[in-house]
Amino acid sequence: MTDNVREYEVAVVGGGPAGLTTALYTTRLSHDTVVVDRGGGRAAMMADTHNVIGITEDVSGSELLRTARQQVQHYGADYVRRLVESVERVDDGRFRLATRTGDVDFLAEKVVLATGFTDEQPEPPLPPTGRGLHYCLHCDAYMFVDEPVYVMGTGEAAAHVAMIMLNFTDEVDLLTRGDEPTWSEETDRQLRAHPVDVVDEEITGVEKDDDGWLAGFAFEDGAFREYRGGFPMYGADYNAELVDRLGCERNDDGTVAVGEAGETSVDGVYAVGDLTPGHNQVPVAMGEGANAGIDIHYDLREFPKSIDEIEAEGEVSPDEVPGMSDELREAAREFNAAGDD
Numbered sequence: 001m002t003d004n005v006r007e008y009e010v011a012v013v014g015g016g017p018a019g020l021t022t023a024l025y026t027t028r029l030s031h032d033t034v035v036v037d038r039g040g041g042r043a044a045m046m047a048d049t050h051n052v053i054g055i056t057e058d059v060s061g062s063e064l065l066r067t068a069r070q071q072v073q074h075y076g077a078d079y080v081r082r083l084v085e086s087v088e089r090v091d092d093g094r095f096r097l098a099t100r101t102g103d104v105d106f107l108a109e110k111v112v113l114a115t116g117f118t119d120e121q122p123e124p125p126l127p128p129t130g131r132g133l134h135y136c137l138h139c140d141a142y143m144f145v146d147e148p149v150y151v152m153g154t155g156e157a158a159a160h161v162a163m164i165m166l167n168f169t170d171e172v173d174l175l176t177r178g179d180e181p182t183w184s185e186e187t188d189r190q191l192r193a194h195p196v197d198v199v200d201e202e203i204t205g206v207e208k209d210d211d212g213w214l215a216g217f218a219f220e221d222g223a224f225r226e227y228r229g230g231f232p233m234y235g236a237d238y239n240a241e242l243v244d245r246l247g248c249e250r251n252d253d254g255t256v257a258v259g260e261a262g263e264t265s266v267d268g269v270y271a272v273g274d275l276t277p278g279h280n281q282v283p284v285a286m287g288e289g290a291n292a293g294i295d296i297h298y299d300l301r302e303f304p305k306s307i308d309e310i311e312a313e314g315e316v317s318p319d320e321v322p323g324m325s326d327e328l329r330e331a332a333r334e335f336n337a338a339g340d341d
């Protein structure tokens with residue numbers, strides 16, 4: 001255990017859209033905040049950004065995150081590139097976060113888990129497709145209007161996504177790659193009543209167009225089928241080691257059980273973004289981050305003191321205000337002065 005311990009009011013684990021938005025709110029609402037982020041994540045995989053109003057499609061996920069990191073740091077938050085290996089409650093009720101590198105620990109009153117999930121990959125792995133391998137239906141379906149599309153997988157989600165894609169195109173194949181379907185009989189009936197071709201043969205090759213997009217797959221039976229792109233549907237592997245270590249309740253689907261502001265079953269611990277139930281979208285992750293940030297502010301802010309506190313501790317004296325740290329005050333002064341230039 002290192003002696004290098006940094007103290008904050010709020011520690012956010014995960015620097016995707018959810019965690020960075022929580023940090024944006026807690027910092028601008030006067031609370032010392034650190035974001036500890038190992039880097040990568042789902043947002044970083046976005047080649048372009050869809051469904052985020054005010055952000056044009058040509059902005060990549062990495063660009064979006066870089067700007068977001070700069071924003072929260074300008075407001076006075078700290079951003080540290082580390083993998084958080086453990087979080088535990090210590091004797092004074094705060095949480096201690098230890099990192100894999102072991103060179104620095106963090107102490108905080110509130111912890112926000114924004115660690116997301118990792119998309120399960122097709123097994124055996126798919127040959128590299130370039131563009132044409134997509135993990136976000138609500139982001140990318142629009143790209144495939146009138147284009148030939150595949151959906152890959154054998155579960156309920158794969159069957160449903162194949163049928164949903166018929167809202168966008170009349171050419172949808174469902175590729176099971178030789179595996180036995182596990183979708184229900186009812187789904188099977190539904191599927192057979194829609195013009196989706198279920199292809200059982202394994203994929204043996206991939207062809208790309210000159211523009212780098214997928215052209216299609218070759219199959220074991222010698223057939224070549226053209227596709228512009230599609231969706232492997234193999235589920236989510238939640239980054240929930242810290243959630244489980246802290247004893248936060250999880251739902252049957254693996255998501256973390258949360259209240260309206262992202263409060264978990266463990267007092268002082270929040271979860272936001274893809275780690276929680278709801279649509280896996282950047283604006284949703286940002287909204288959850290905002291809700292948690294504001295809720296944390298309600299809990300942590302110094303003023304107004306309650307009548308009970310005033311009776312116990314006396315009236316608030318002028319030298320007790322403002323209720324934010326000198327560091328954050330300085331950052332805010334600098335930020336506001338730069339805005340006046």
Ligand SMILES: Cc1cc2nc3c(=O)[nH]c(=O)nc-3n(C[C@H](O)[C@H](O)[C@H](O)COP(=O)(O)OP(=O)(O)OC[C@H]3O[C@@H](n4cnc5c(N)ncnc54)[C@H](O)[C@@H]3O)c2cc1C
Nearest residue numbers: 014016017018038041042043050084116273274280281282
């Ligand atoms: C290819 C792809 C394209 C997409 N396109 C779009 C789109 O166009 N529009 C849209 O709205 N949505 C899109 N999505 C969905 C969107 O990316 C997610 O819904 C969003 O990123 C969720 O945000 P998050 O902050 O919860 O998680 P993430 O973005 O996954 O961020 C989680 C962060 O936590 C970090 N982390 C995890 N464990 C630890 C740990 N132990 N210690 C420290 N850090 C840790 C990760 O490194 C990562 O930085 C896309 C997803 C994919 C995969």
